Amino acid sequence: MFIGRAYQFYFFGAPFREFLWDESFLSPIVEGVFNTPWYDYATSPLVNKWIEFVTKGFSIVLLLGAFISLFWQQITWIKVKKSILGFGIFILILLGICLVKSKRYDPLQFFELSIQFAAIFVLFFSKNSKIANKRRLLFWLRVTIALVFISHGLFAMGLIYVPGHFIDMSISILGTTEAQTKHFLFVFGLLDVVASILIFVPKLYKYAFIYIIVWGIVTALARLVSGFNSDFVLNSFHQFLYLTIYRLPHGLMPLATFMLYKEFEKQPKN
Known part of the structure; x- marks a missing residue:
């Protein structure tokens, strides 16, 4: 599952713009905190490049998560592997939230990801896979x-x-x-x-x-x-x-x- 999502993020992107380009939600921060007009933010090539850069960075984390999941018992660095896996879970939850938002806040979109989360949670909250x-x-x-x-x-x-x-x-x-x-x-x-x-x-x-x-x-x-x-x-x-x-x-x-x-x-x- 991690491998599939990593491939998606790297080559096809992820729906994070559903959140990052939501004017009603982010304009108070963009305009109020950073004093930047919303139009400049939404049309900025630099912002778009950063979104793509972060998405590709997430794909690398997910790929590492796939590697760790495959060799969970062989990898002895508990804190390292749980940190990477935990970050991977965070990315997938963020993905689920964006998917829900893209479908007019339909919670079933999030529930559809439940099995994809389940295997990761089993590893994350287990000790030596037992x-x-x-x-x-x-x-x-x-x-x-x-x-x-x-x-x-x-x-x-x-x-x-x-x-x-x-x-x-x-x-x-x-x-x-x-x-x-x-x-x-x-x-x-x-x-x-x-x-x-x-x-x-x-x-x-x-x-x-x-x-x-x-x-x-x-x-x-x-x-x-x-x-x-x-x-x-x-x-x-x-x-x-x-x-x-x-x-x-x-x-x-x-x-x-x-x-x-x-x-x-x-x-x-x-």
């Missing part, structure tokens, strides 16, 4: 998964609105009409919501997890498949692979949670 209270961990991981898939489901069902890229991807891959696509999305959106509830039901959680794992991986791969052009292979990977990478936790985190749940069930109960 979790003392697995029961509590499993509960919060399931809550996180539910938040993501309920958000997906509500979007897909159109109860709030159907994101345009949901429709575009489905039409591109399935070759359906827009009306057929909306019906397709509604069905799977409903399944997302139902599965999110069933992962808390002891006798049914296995089936719910299987659906969530498969669907999470499929929807991540859909980003690459829908945009892939065999005539421009490298460009297709450049444009769309990072979207798949940072969404793979939507399938891999439920898989890890399911495996942890099975391991927990095998342990003798006190």
Whole structure:
């Protein structure tokens, strides 16, 4: 996930301008504190370069976070790795806030990032990757998964609105009409919501997890498949692979949670 976001930040930027160019929010600071007209600030090439510079700097932090996550147990500098990981979490939270703002303060945009945060928090708050209270961990991981898939489901069902890229991807891959696509999305959106509830039901959680794992991986791969052009292979990977990478936790985190749940069930109960 860190790798995907690092690639995005470096080559495609991040929506930080949603916050930094919000006149109603920042003009009192820009004009009142720095005594700079808002127009000069908003059109300044220097400010724009600084935003790009900071965004690329964030991408390097995220790349370091990816390296640390991969070699968490091998790296013995606890304070260093937790500091970098903590800064990475801050960057992702800031990204989530900007995404929410860009979608008219829709909180579901933030909830969609829950799984992407979850793996990092598990590492950050663990000691040598060993979790003392697995029961509590499993509960919060399931809550996180539910938040993501309920958000997906509500979007897909159109109860709030159907994101345009949901429709575009489905039409591109399935070759359906827009009306057929909306019906397709509604069905799977409903399944997302139902599965999110069933992962808390002891006798049914296995089936719910299987659906969530498969669907999470499929929807991540859909980003690459829908945009892939065999005539421009490298460009297709450049444009769309990072979207798949940072969404793979939507399938891999439920898989890890399911495996942890099975391991927990095998342990003798006190």
